[in-house]
Amino acid sequence: MAKLLVPSLWALVFFLFSVSAFAQTSVGSLGTILGTVTDETGAVVPKVTVTVTNEKTGIARTAVTNEEGSYQVPALIPGTYKVQVEATGFKKYQRAGNELRVNDSLRVDATLQVGEITQTVEVEGGAPLLQTTSGTVGHVIDNRSVVELPLNGRDFTQLTMLVPGAAQGAQGGGFFVIGGNNVSVTGNRSDSNNFTLDGVDNNENFFKFHAIKPSIDAIEEFKIQTNITSAQFGAAAGGNINVATKSG
Template identity: 35%
Template sequence: MILVGIGLARAQTETGQLVGIVMDPNGAVIPGATVTVKSVVTGAERRTTTDQMGNYVVTNLLPAVYEVTVEAPGFAPAKRRVQVTVGSRVALDFTLEVGRPVEEIEVIAEAGTLVNTETQTIAQVIDSRKIVELPTLTRNPYALVITAGNVSPADPTGRGVGVAINGLRAAGTNVLLDGAANNDEFVAAVGQSIPLDAVQEFSVITNNFTAEYGRASAGIVNVATKSGTNEFHGTVYEFNRVSAAASNSFQNNANGIEKPVFTRNQFGYSIGGPVKKEKLFFFQSTEWIRVRSLATRFVLVPTESFVAAA
């Protein structure tokens, strides 16, 4: 009898990874060095040690800025700050000096087009600042995908996130929400909408995406939601659009039709904070949309004389 065991490896598409190698000033690897990764926002810590080849890997890191400290017997500790974005694999190597003070280097990457040197994927990160400051008509975070490169608007199908990536069909876009597929497979559109205030950041991967991203032929939109921090924070909002602040359409004016009524209310809240500081956090967001509208539909009906002439 032959028994076969199959292990399931979870793709880390919603989190990031830190990888690197620790060396001495002569370029020799340092095994057994302690690598401590601490979140600047929450204070949560992760620790690992380098292997016999001096390599280390820290997985399942939420998008944030981290302080990385490396220590080894006989060497001065080294400290760096680095930003980990959604779905990224960040390479961070260290060279430890003998008998010198702690070296602290800040390596904060700006959001934008990123070429991952570990996997060669090409992606653009839309960070929290852009999400908050860029205008959107309906506060739909997926409307900001158009700001990425190799993305074109006016896809007539309304599938995917409503845009074409790399000139391919919108239905070929794979949408992820915190690492899980967020696709309505019946119509190839976004499965679950999400409030703008609940989004931490998202990446638009346009080329060379790796094996853990399935289904996609055009591109990948990978959304990460917010998490709580050591401080309570939240928002309460109401966005209102009314026909009283808009003009009538040209076609209505040409046919002597009054301006129809339109009222749209989009309101909600978000709140997050600590359950136990530096250990356990929570975040919750809810949004409601109320639309009341009337519209006139114009239909061309051929006359009898037009039909007879045809």
């Protein structure tokens, strides 16, 4: 009986670890698109359908506005999205090219015009979509920078030096920089940074660096949060470096 119980316990531990890792990924690396739907008079429009479509994969998610006209679509992978709003008595609203970064909340508000739903109002360009839902200060290094900029040893952490507030940290002993670039963020010690990979903890506790260094070919983008980070990244006083790998 005891011999049968041990493998079962290990299977349970593995299952719980997998679920925990998935949950952390959903929270730590994915983003949210949210906003408010109004008509031309500024009145909110409740109970309308909002469709958010990833322009690269074609995967669509839907939401319905609440009584305050607000909607929210969470757990989206970083990428470019098209937002469509449909309501009876109004023209269809469509805005493409909305760039959602790793661990960001992107606000896309929509103003509906009276008309047939078969008519479409396409919004292009306009004012840039500003981050107004969070006080976190951060900078995103996109895939093009990761792939095209010269990197010694193909180590993505060298690109953290492009971010305001980041600088080369003290080198210390020979073992300390074994993981890669030694970066100090906003004057903190270089061993005070927090690393996450697709939202999952990626810290090596002895050398105080990332435990897994993904290939630059596998990185979609990564974000360095330098100040006022969310409580979910409260493990370190320095920067939070969140890497998102490519999907598919």
